Amino acid sequence: MTDKEFKRLKRSDLIYIIYEYQKKQEELMKENEELREKLKEKEMRISNAGSLAEVAAKLNGLFEAAQQTADDYLSQLENTASAEAEKKAEAIIREAEKKAREIISGAEKGSLSDINDD
Template sequence: MNEKQLRKLRRTDLLDLLVSQAQEIERLEAEVNSLRSALDDKEIKIAKAGSIAEAALELNGIFEAAQKAADQYLTNIQDLKNKEDRNFSS
């Protein structure tokens, strides 16, 4: 609607336009709030996913260290057994 048409409207018509515009603004504000909330939820999920990935990487490091320790333990046990077998054979 252009300015000339607006000037020709009666007060009641103008009030009706204002009311409908106010309702549209309220609807849009509610939609914006809803979308912001959804965006915040997504950002939280993304942050948690990053934290989970980081935790998994740290756990992998811990498991690797534990595996190395277990391998070293088994190697030491095998060396001790071999040493005892040599001492027993002599």
Template sequence: MPDRELRHMRRTELVEIILALKQSEDQLRAENAALSAQLQERQIHIENAGSIAQAALELNKVFEAAQAAADEYVASVRAANKNTNAAASALRAQAEAEAQQILAQAQTEAANLKARTQQQCDAEVDAAARKRAQTEADCKAMLARTQQEIQQRWAAFDHRASELLDGYHSTEFLPEERAK
């Protein structure tokens, strides 16, 4: 506004203009403060962005260390697993060898037991055969003695019967029989 116009204005209008200007100045100051705050915040963000990048680098180092530790752990577990597998294989081989030895020993003992049992059976069969032969011989001898004894008894019986018959025939002439 030109100065001439301002001179022709009334006081109330001028006061209104002054108030409007003051209000406009207050608004501008508030805007200035807000913009300054935003500027300050952006500077903090920019500074933090550097700090964040640095923090990210540090986190990467932490992650790299964690990854290295995890890799080392996996390697030690694999090595332990290989050692365990080797130990298990050795134990399995030892157990199989012991099992073969026990089996061979059991088979040897079984063969020995079978041979002893066969010898005992053969000895008992031989003893039974000898006893049978002896019993048969004893039976034949007893039969022979019995037959001889029977013949002797028969002969004795026959001799006695003959004597009795002879005595009976000689008794025919007994007086008792004549009287009849």
């Protein structure tokens, strides 16, 4: 509307126009506030996404360290079990050799006594 058209309007029409403009302004202010809230939420999500990525990276490092520790522990157990098995095997072999010598010695004595009896 031009200035001339506004001048020709009645007071009640002008009040109505002002009222409508105020309603529109309130709606726009409310919409503006809602959009600001949405923007804040999105900014927080973006900020948290960065934080979550950092946490995930740290957790990956933690899991890798835990896996390495578990692998080292299992390796030590295998080495210990292997060493113990070797010691047991050596003891069994020594015992078997001892018994074999006893058997051979007993057999030789038995053979000698058979020869002496003749």
